[in-house]
Amino acid sequence: MLNKISLCLFVAAALCGRSHADEKPNIVLLFIDDWAWNGSPVAMDDSLRNSRMPILQMPNIERLAREGMKFRNAYGSPQCSPSRVCVQTGKSSPRSGFTVYLNDRGQDYYDAKGYPEYPVIPCVSDMTIDPDTVTIPEALAPLGYVSAHIGKWHMRGNPGDEGYALHDGDTDNNPGNTLKTGLKEGEIKPRRLPLDLKDPKLMFSVTEKAIRFMEEQTSAGKPFYLQISHYAMHAGQECLPATRDKYADHPLVQAWYKANRKDKDTVRLGDDPAVWFGMADDLDGRIGAVLDRIKELGIEDNTYVVMMSDNGYRHHELHIQPGLTQPHHAHKWWVWQGGIRVPMIVKGPGIEAGGSFAGNVVNYDFLPTFVDWAGGNSGELKNIDGVSLAGYMAGKTPDDAFLNRNLYFHYPHYRETMPHSAVVSGNHKLLHFYERPDVPMLFDLSNDMSEASNIATQQPEQHKKLYDEMTAYFKEVGARIPKPNPDYDAAVYKDDKGYAKRVLWGPFEGERPLEEDEK
Structure with missing residues (x-):
């Protein structure tokens, strides 16, 4: 029976006129919101104890690191919306002009009305991606790719206008705050997790929609780019009640409750570290669902999976682990390391399992990298700041110019x-x-x-x-x-x-x- 199955697969490949090795690779970007460089149990620097979050159980992130390459010095942006524009366009924020989500007060250049007596007059920001800017799906479409963006967009405008065949529209943070957006008029946000919460931060529905897209494109024999932009780990913590209980019973969390005069059963939702830990744990499960389905579809050897955060952060949950201190100064909205240094892991064809890369990389490197992976020529992209990382991920030694x-x-x-x-x-x-x-x-x-x-x-x-x-x-x-x-x-x-x-x-x-x- 096994021989017949193998023969059928061989014949099918021959009839298609190409082998698996000749197929264009799929690209999946797992884009996580507000996640610190040290926000997972994977050490971004193996020599530093505080480059990881030991309490967390995230076996799928650890699996991704084992099967792929860690990037010690990866950079995002100081705020989520500019970061998303950098990813889509390959441009730095000063070039794109999209430097913050707010600060559009009808001015052409300066925000003179917002801070009239402050030391300097700040600037306004672009509010959308420039119409003539080439985005990831627009660059990949001529190479035969179908693209989808699932989850948080937060750049204004219609993702369909940027080349996405499937998307959730002009979403911001609000859809992910399900405990707030699901309220009826007059209702107050719950102080604790509802026992019937089934889709915290829309993690489960976002993942299900993304998996359906992968299944459809694989069935159609088309290469795809899929960006899964999770609402986790943004503020407004949510997780499954059972996952929260798992961490609420952890001895270190119990010790935190006692030290801060909190009770497991009455602690407010926004004050409960077990909910933040649970959110990360649930997110890991959804990442695992994507990795598992890629394997089940038979496309694992031909799919790049990239995981990165949009901006840096400062998770105070780190201190529940005795002896750990913050590795970085400041947090989101600042360009100190705490605001811009982020976790990044990549696995895929030709990438060394368990490898690491110490050179500086940045979110606007993704567009040229993806173009090269797709068989295009990133050197033909105009007015971008990013450089392709494809060669370095395949083992090329970076020169001084890159470093x-x-x-x-x-x-x-x-x-x-x-x-x-x-x-x-x-x-x-x-x-x-x-x-x-x-x-x-x-x-x-x-x-x-x-x-x-x-x-x-x-x-x-x-x-x-x-x-x-x-x-x-x-x-x-x-x-x-x-x-x-x-x-x-x-x-x-x-x-x-x-x-x-x-x-x-x-x-x-x-x-x-x-x-x-x-x-």
Whole structure:
């Protein structure tokens, strides 16, 4: 019987006129929301205890790491919407002009009305992807690909206009907050998880829709690009009640309840670390469902699976594990490492199982990489900043030009932040705060991952080099740059509720004192 089955498969392949090895590969991007570099049980740096979350049980993420390649120095963006635009377009945020989801007040350039007495006048942001910009599905369509985007879009506009054959429309964070969006008029969001919650963060329905797309394209014999943009791990934590109980009973979580005078059965939903752990655990199960179905469909050897987060974060759940401190400074919305460094794992044809890559990579590298995987020529893409990682994932040794290329991050806005930018080049990182251009900032990430030692005065030539290159690049791509505010009022600024955080995480000379959770 086995011989007959093998013969049938051989004949079918011959009739199709091509072998499995000749088929174009499928590409699946698992894009996770608000997930820190150290937010899983997989160590992004095997030498650092705090580069992982030990309490979490995520066997499918661990499986992905065993079967694929980890990226020690992967970068996203300081906020989710700009990150998603970087992925789709291959462009840095300063080039695309999409630097934040908010700050569109009808101005052409400056957001002068929003912060009238602050030290600098921040900039507005583009609100959609430029119509003439080539996106991932538009670049892959001529190569025979059908593309789908399932889950959170958060870039405004219609994903169908960007080439997606299947999508969920112009979604933002709200659909994933099912405990809030499912309320009837007059109802209040529950303080604890409802016992009948079956689709937290839409993880299960998003996964089911994605799997149906894979099944349909595999049946049709068409290569596909599938982006599964999960609403997890964004704030508004949700998980299956049974998964929450699993972590609520963990001895370390029980100890946290006791230390913080909380009770397992009455702790508020937003205060319960077991819900966050449960959300990660449920997410892992949905990732496993995708990996399992890829294998069952017989396309595992011809499918790339990429897992990455949109931006950095600072998960306080790390501290439930005794002895672990935060590895990075700051969090989302800032271009410190805590806001832009993210987890990334890739598996697929020709990628070394259990491998690792130490060079700097960034979210806008995906478009050219995917084009090369699909059999195209990424060198023909115009006006992009990303470079193809396909060769490096296949074993090519990166040269100095790649290892020391400049990666640009630009957040010319106020929120709890202040307008600032950064350049990462090899082991060096420059930060520039537009409120304090008189404070040069430079860090050596090879021995100062927490960015606690400003070495700009010790290496003025390196600082000047990177600053001049950043300034020239911003001018070349037409980046919006904040300007001094002639109406600045120090008293009004200091009275702002975000002032203390801005001072704490703003520019500094010499050494900064480590925060309590970094020590």
